[in-house]
Amino acid sequence: MASERSVTELSFASHERHVRRSSEDTAAARAWLTRVLAQPALEAVDVAAGEETAISLGVNVHRLRLTLFVLTSLLVGVMVATSGAIAFVGLIVPHAARLLAGADHRRVLPVTALLGAVFLQLADIAARTVNAPQELALSIVTALFGVPCFLWLLRRRSADRAVNLT
Structure with a gap:
C-alpha cells in the first residue's frame, strides 16, 4: 500500500506538470492541428456524401481513411500531452x-x-x-x-x- 506521503507527492507532481503548461503550448498545438487537418477534413466532407460519390470526385478513400486514422491518433497524443x-x-x-x-x-x-x-x-x-x-x-x-x-x-x-x- 502506498504511503500517504508518496500519494501526496504523486498528486502534487501531476498537478505541477499540468500547471506549468502554458496557453502558448495549447495555442501551438491548435495551430499545428488546424493546418494539418484542413485538407483531409475537406476530403472527408466528400466521403460523407457517400463513398461512390467521393470516388467519382477523385478522392482516394482508402488513403483518406488511413490519413485520418493517423492524424486522429496524433491529435489525441497532442491533446493528452498538452492538457494532461x-x-x-x-x-x-x-x-x-x-x-x-x-x-x-x-x-x-x-x-x-x-x-x-x-x-x-x-x-x-x-x-x-x-x-x-x-x-x-x-x-x-x-x-x-x-x-x-x-x-x-x-x-x-x-x-x-x-x-x-x-
Missing part, C-alpha cells in the same frame, strides 16, 4: 455514449456531453474523498476507470474483427 491525462476521457465517453444511444449522431453528441460531464464530476468527487484530506490528481482517477474501459474496447474490437474474418 484527463483528455483520455474523450476517448472513452463517446464509445459509452454510442453503446447507450445507438449510432445516430443527433443522439450521440448530447449523450456524450452529458456522460462526459457526469463522469468528470464523479471522478472529481472520488479524487477529493478517497484519500481525504489529501486530494488525488484527477488524471489518476480517470485513468483507473479509463484504461480498463479502453482495453475492453480494444479487445472487443479485435474480437469483432476476428469474427468478420471468418
